Amino acid sequence: xxxxxxxPAALSVPEGENxxxxxxxxxxxxxxxxxFRQDPGKGLTSLLLIQSSQREQTSGxxxxxxxxxxxxSTLYIAAxxxxxxxxxxxxxxxxxxxxKLTFGTGTRLQVTL
Amino acid sequence: xxxxxxxxxxVICKSGTSVKIECRSLDFxxxxxxxxxxxxxxxxxxxxxxxEGSKATYEQGVEKDKFLINHASLTLSTLTVTSAHxxxxxxxxxxxxxxxxxxxxxxxxxxxxxx
Numbered sequence: 001x002x003x004x005x006x007x008p009a010a011l012s013v014p015e016g017e018n019x020x021x022x023x024x025x026x027x028x029x030x031x032x033x034x035x036f037r038q039d040p041g042k043g044l045t046s047l048l049l050i051q052s053s054q055r056e057q058t059s060g061x062x063x064x065x066x067x068x069x070x071x072x073s074t075l076y077i078a079a080x081x082x083x084x085x086x087x088x089x090x091x092x093x094x095x096x097x098x099x100k101l102t103f104g105t106g107t108r109l110q111v112t113l
Numbered sequence: 114x115x116x117x118x119x120x121x122x123x124v125i126c127k128s129g130t131s132v133k134i135e136c137r138s139l140d141f142x143x144x145x146x147x148x149x150x151x152x153x154x155x156x157x158x159x160x161x162x163x164x165e166g167s168k169a170t171y172e173q174g175v176e177k178d179k180f181l182i183n184h185a186s187l188t189l190s191t192l193t194v195t196s197a198h199x200x201x202x203x204x205x206x207x208x209x210x211x212x213x214x215x216x217x218x219x220x221x222x223x224x225x226x227x228x
Contacts, residue, residue, distance in 0.1 A: 037221075041204070042222060043220050044204055094159075099215060101157075101217065105155075106156050
C-alpha cells in the first residue's frame with residue numbers, strides 16, 4: 001500500500017526566502033507525481049505534474065523534482081511571497097493504478113511580511 | 114485549467130437527514146470521478162471512484178449504503194450522505210478525470226456540518 005509523507009508539517013518563512021518542501025513515498029512504481037496547493041477551506045489547485053520519466057518540472061517560481069528510485073520529490077519555491085501561504089500537498093497514484101491518488105500529509109506554509 | 118463545479122459549498126443539516134452533493138465537469142466529459150474526504154488539518158482520503166453508467170468502487174472501510182454515489186451522465190456525479198450523523202461532518206471534495214491527459218481536476222469542496 002502506497003504511503004506518502006511530507007516534511008515539514010508546517011513552515012514559516014519571511015518574505016523573499018527560497019524554500020524546499022519534501023515529499024516521500026513508499027512504492028516507487030508510480031506513473032506520476034503531482035503537487036497541489038490548498039487554501040484554507042478550499043479545493044485543490046494543481047501546481048505541477050511530473051511524469052515518471054521526468055526528473056523535474058518548472059512553472060514560474062516553482063520547481064518540482066522527482067527521484068523515483070529513492071521515493072522522493074521536492075518542491076522548490078523561489079522568492080517566496082505572502083500569497084504563497086497555503087497548504088501544499090503532494091500526491092501519487094495508488095499502487096498499480098494511473099489515476100487513483102494517495103495524498104501526502106501536507107505542509108502548511110506561512111510566508112510573513 | 115478545466116473547471117469542476119461542486120455544489121453546495123457548505124451545508125448544515127440535522128442528524129438523521131440525507132444530504133446530496135453534486136460534482137459537475139464543465140469543460141470535458143468525465144467517465145470517472147473521485148470523491149475524497151478531508152478531516153480538519155488532515156490530508157485527503159479517497160472514498161470512492163465514481164464510474165459513469167456503472168456502480169461506484171468504494172475504498173476499504175467506506176460504507177456503500179452510507180455514501181451513495183450516482184454517476185448518471187458524463188458530466189455529473191452525486192454523493193449522498195444518508196442518515197447523516199455528527200461524525201460525518203467533514204470536507205468533501207470531488208475530482209473529475211480528464212482521461213486523455215490523465216489529470217484530475219478538483220472541485221472547490223463541500224463543508225458538511227451535521228448538528
